[in-house]
Amino acid sequence: MSKKRARSPEKKATQFQKILTEGRKLFLKYGSEGFSMRAIAKKVDMQQGNLYNYVQSKRELWFAVILEDFQKFTENMKAVIDTHQGSSIDLLEKLAEFYLNFAIEDIERYRMMFMTPAPPSSSIGPIESNYQPESFDLMLQVVNQAVDNKELSNVDPTKFTMFIWGIVHGNVELLQPEFLFPLQYAQKLDYQKEYTSFVLNQIKKILRNYY
Amino acid sequence: MSKKRARSPEKKATQFQKILTEGRKLFLKYGSEGFSMRAIAKKVDMQQGNLYNYVQSKRELWFAVILEDFQKFTENMKAVIDTHQGSSIDLLEKLAEFYLNFAIEDIERYRMMFMTPAPPSSSIGPIESNYQPESFDLMLQVVNQAVDNKELSNVDPTKFTMFIWGIVHGNVELLQPEFLFPLQYAQKLDYQKEYTSFVLNQIKKILRNYY
DNA sequence: GTTTTAGATGAACACCGTTCATTTACAAAG
């Protein structure tokens, strides 16, 4: 059985896509330990060294993987924004809810995207250089709109966006088992749902406090 | 030059302490990459294998290191609490401020304690089993007191403590360079101070909203 | 049909955490 070679740009892109998909699968199934160049190469049926014809380093591969997830994430955020009718404050609530739901319904992916340090490398490659998820700017735009509508006042839009994001992210993170106070019940899905809806209510209060 | 042996319990404790200190130094200086068994052994002038006469695994060593930092952290929190005069709400503010100050003044240590995943291991050792930082309970007590004093009402103390902690932690985390939207200015100390004082003000507002 | 090029190979390198048979310094027992 002789190996085919991916020489045309399309074939190479297909092969690269397969590498990303298998890498992601391995991470989601086995955590960062599972995301090894050898394991990925085995899954796409090639030698480990050949991966370096597609990517500069494991770190670059990592960024390529999560970039796709962030693109999907941003897309879904956009869908929430585009289908929304009503005030910008209501929309901000919806975005917070979207984020919290994503976190408890797809925890492994959330951990991959928001909580896992990128593998170290001696150099910064092209993928990492161009890596700039748009999700934050998307929410910033909504906050700006809320300010323009005078739904929010006395607010620095960037800081305010960061603040809301920080609240949501921080509260998701302390539900994770390895956080410093591993509350037993915090790992039960029921409690997580209860807690995140509590967080969402607090955010509503905060948003209402700024008009 | 023949090597001394640490046979008495005291000598062994001293040697162990040295291991922890050098391990911590390496992490704070070079990050998690620097925290390798070989590098630590070299610093304490022994063979890498000998570390396993002191500790079951690298993971255990890791927990031993940060446990000390958490003990110090809890101590300092206690000092804030013990020297406080005034309302419990004011005290909660002070604790938030203490946390934020710690985060921006000793970022490397903060990252080590709160943001670095423990090294993986196939087994859970005694140090990890007994690992239970008290900082959270300490703050919970203050919240409970605030509830008893009727400074806070309609509040589940555990959830409320988690919420404040989540806010503070989450907002520190998104100032870190590797967070998904690496805002250039967010890495400048001046901006970090400005932002954390913004966060502190928001927390004050939130606390005042619950009486 | 020939030449060029780049995907694929497989061995190697330097690092990592961990294990273990062995040595030997030291504390306790006689």
Added chain:
DNA sequence: CTTTGTAAATGAACGGTGTTCATCTAAAAC
């Protein structure tokens, strides 16, 4: 003061990791 048992320390080894590179060769370009 000597003997003996024990456990700290050694150093080599094992299997894992990311990465590099000379080499081969399939497929595109001429």
